[in-house]
Amino acid sequence: MTQDPGADSAGASGSSDGRRRYELEDVGFREVPKRWRKFYRHWGGPTDELAPNEMLCPVCKVIVRSVREFREGDRLYCMPCMTRMVVVSDGNGGLIAQVVF
Amino acid sequence: MAEFLSQYSIQRWLEACPQGYLEDTVYGHEAGESEPETVMMDEAQREAAIRTTTQLVVGERAALAASSGLVNAAPDYASKQFLATQTLDEARHVEIFTQRMYDLGVKKDDLESTLSQFANPNLIKFAEVLLEKVEAKDFIAGVVGQNIVLEGMAFTVFEMMEAGARDYNPKFAHTLQGTIADERRHVGFGENRIGSLIKENPEKRPEIEKMQRDMTYFMLATFADSFSGNPDPIDAPAEAEGASVEWQGVNLATATPEEMEALLAGTVLGEFKTRLARIGLEYQSPSMG
Numbered sequence: 001m002t003q004d005p006g007a008d009s010a011g012a013s014g015s016s017d018g019r020r021r022y023e024l025e026d027v028g029f030r031e032v033p034k035r036w037r038k039f040y041r042h043w044g045g046p047t048d049e050l051a052p053n054e055m056l057c058p059v060c061k062v063i064v065r066s067v068r069e070f071r072e073g074d075r076l077y078c079m080p081c082m083t084r085m086v087v088v089s090d091g092n093g094g095l096i097a098q099v100v101f
Numbered sequence: 102m103a104e105f106l107s108q109y110s111i112q113r114w115l116e117a118c119p120q121g122y123l124e125d126t127v128y129g130h131e132a133g134e135s136e137p138e139t140v141m142m143d144e145a146q147r148e149a150a151i152r153t154t155t156q157l158v159v160g161e162r163a164a165l166a167a168s169s170g171l172v173n174a175a176p177d178y179a180s181k182q183f184l185a186t187q188t189l190d191e192a193r194h195v196e197i198f199t200q201r202m203y204d205l206g207v208k209k210d211d212l213e214s215t216l217s218q219f220a221n222p223n224l225i226k227f228a229e230v231l232l233e234k235v236e237a238k239d240f241i242a243g244v245v246g247q248n249i250v251l252e253g254m255a256f257t258v259f260e261m262m263e264a265g266a267r268d269y270n271p272k273f274a275h276t277l278q279g280t281i282a283d284e285r286r287h288v289g290f291g292e293n294r295i296g297s298l299i300k301e302n303p304e305k306r307p308e309i310e311k312m313q314r315d316m317t318y319f320m321l322a323t324f325a326d327s328f329s330g331n332p333d334p335i336d337a338p339a340e341a342e343g344a345s346v347e348w349q350g351v352n353l354a355t356a357t358p359e360e361m362e363a364l365l366a367g368t369v370l371g372e373f374k375t376r377l378a379r380i381g382l383e384y385q386s387p388s389m390g
Contacts, residue, residue, distance in 0.1 A: 030121065030122045030282075031117070031121070031122050031282040031285070032117060032121065033116050033117065033120075033121055045347070045348065045349050045350055046349060046350050047350055058375070058379075059285075059288060059289050059292055059376075060256075060285035060288060060289055061260075061285075062285065078289070079117075080282065080285040080286065080289075081285045081286055081288060081289025082108045082109075082286065082289050082290070082293065083289050083292070083293060099292065099379055101292075101293060101296035101297055101379075101380075
């Protein structure tokens, strides 16, 4: 399994795709084994502003974090609820994660 | 599908739960934590906490009966394995909330009579609708009822209670945090496993939607009973006022019971609609007449 839950990105290749990259730190999400904790954080509710490298899992309401900004078509995985998702447009200029069954 | 089901191994559950977020916990909380003195010294607050915890024990007993019953109804071994881990999760929830009853001063000999005294009749009916499907070994309806409806409700209720308890009762908040982490897996299994089965068995939809409507009716009646005239419906007493108890953009310390009931019911129903739509079911609104 890839270590970054958002690394399985369509068309992405290292940093040559022009995406902004992020240094991730463990922010206290203890619900997954230690080596994956930095890739998740708790959601603060509707007023919680997501960074470009963050997506809200619609199933379990955990925020999935990637080392690079998300783009439409990226695939991601939520380890706490074991759900696979794909990044799609929300129709308002933003991006959301859509569950893939 | 096979790849998806392969995630449900006992090994992964061991790494995530007992060796992960539950490591070093004692009955779900940190060692040495206790109920706040403000609760233990005030009889009204202590009884309110016992009343609230009773509903948690009753709900978790239903979840234990349902998940264990569904093991033998599951059509594949990956689902059986997952439901076996969920059965242990639910048994743990029964144990930790029962322990809270004891921590609040309920004597072991008085546990069952206390549960009978305070259990909400509508919550019992909610559970009966689900367990009827489980007893009939109806796997699809059982998982929708258990992992989408019951767990979806519990997930939201626990999050609200955890927000209310975070500052004034760390022991209870920590107990709830581990439970919420468990619920994430349970709702994930419900959606991921059932989505494809609903597509393959479209004739099941009307029966499952009726079950959802009946369970929703009794859930809303339970909320109405719990909040109506109850000054401390989420087990977060007045001492919490002024603390940071915001949930879904609302300050729980200053919200009225009616506002909290509307917030909780609105959040749970919104989640039901979204979750059911994702797995191919249409939310059925109950008649509250």
